[in-house]
Amino acid sequence: MDVSEPIVRIDNLTKRYGAFDAVAGLDLKVPRGELFALLGPNGAGKTTTIRMLMGILQPTSGCALIDGLDCFKDRVEVKRRVGYLPDEPIFYDYLRGGEILRFVGEMHGLKRDEIDRRATPLLQRLELADATDEYAANYSKGMKKKLALICAMLHDPLVLILDEPTNGLDPYATRTLHELVREKVAEGKTIFFSTHLLDQAEKLCHRVGIVFKGKLAAAGTLSELRARVSRNSTLEEIFFSVTSTEAPAALAPAPLPATFPAPRVEAAPSESAVQVVPLDLAGPPAGEGAVVLVPVAVTKPVEELPCLMNDEPAIKRPPRDDAR
Numbered sequence: 001m002d003v004s005e006p007i008v009r010i011d012n013l014t015k016r017y018g019a020f021d022a023v024a025g026l027d028l029k030v031p032r033g034e035l036f037a038l039l040g041p042n043g044a045g046k047t048t049t050i051r052m053l054m055g056i057l058q059p060t061s062g063c064a065l066i067d068g069l070d071c072f073k074d075r076v077e078v079k080r081r082v083g084y085l086p087d088e089p090i091f092y093d094y095l096r097g098g099e100i101l102r103f104v105g106e107m108h109g110l111k112r113d114e115i116d117r118r119a120t121p122l123l124q125r126l127e128l129a130d131a132t133d134e135y136a137a138n139y140s141k142g143m144k145k146k147l148a149l150i151c152a153m154l155h156d157p158l159v160l161i162l163d164e165p166t167n168g169l170d171p172y173a174t175r176t177l178h179e180l181v182r183e184k185v186a187e188g189k190t191i192f193f194s195t196h197l198l199d200q201a202e203k204l205c206h207r208v209g210i211v212f213k214g215k216l217a218a219a220g221t222l223s224e225l226r227a228r229v230s231r232n233s234t235l236e237e238i239f240f241s242v243t244s245t246e247a248p249a250a251l252a253p254a255p256l257p258a259t260f261p262a263p264r265v266e267a268a269p270s271e272s273a274v275q276v277v278p279l280d281l282a283g284p285p286a287g288e289g290a291v292v293l294v295p296v297a298v299t300k301p302v303e304e305l306p307c308l309m310n311d312e313p314a315i316k317r318p319p320r321d322d323a324r
């Protein structure tokens, strides 16, 4: 795999329901090591796009590739590389939180002690350690989201795909999630998430894509988007500008830099390996929202929250290492 190639590549992706295109010829590229946010109004097609990336939905036409693999045809292999956090995770009623973590970890071929080694620090950081003996069905919405996030990180995937990751999380857990994704990007991993929180996107991301009516209305860094709308625009103003029904024609995405730096992945200390994995490695998704877990343990000190998407992203992309 050529690491200079975008790790997520979406070409003319379409999902049609009857006569309605939920996703209507979407084109998008996300380079390795990028923290990318997908924005868009309700019903714009974000979740449908993410479900096609996860192989949960088959595209009507077009294709989505992750790490060069077709997201539907090669969905088992894709899930080895990707950790997925659904907007509304669903867990088996008869499993306790700790059992779910072990189940997910074992689905990814991890040994029990490795699962515990990876999961324990995450459980502590997300303040879920005292709930592992409780049935996940009894968890609050935020607790389910935390458990699903740990599941998604257990196998230390190359890419984390997070659908509305902070929806339902309290401010403490939101802060921890921001720290975790920043740590993953520092390790060279790629983060692709959807959100309605424009300040979150502005604070965290290298680039954003704004989807409107199933198409990409704009994509780029904040500076690039400003150059196309107005020099002093906020992300909120840009969002309204490109998603209003009176909006002018969609703005073409800024071209990716020809030499986007590939991440340099350093051997992380064993106690700081984190992974997320979606379930269903052995076949088609058992159901929407199915999530698989892999062990994680992150004990690295948390850096300042990056101030996103300005000219100089606060989260530095790792330097390129062609020897990788």
Ligand code: ATP
Binding pocket: 017, 021, 022, 023, 040, 041, 042, 043, 044, 045, 046, 047, 048, 049
């Ligand atoms: P939100 O921000 O509200 O979560 P979204 O951008 O994630 O929205 P999607 O859930 O992708 O939007 O839905 C895009 C469009 O596709 C919506 O109009 C939705 O009603 C429609 N849609 C999604 N799933 C189906 C389905 N199974 N059958 C028919 N229409 C569908």
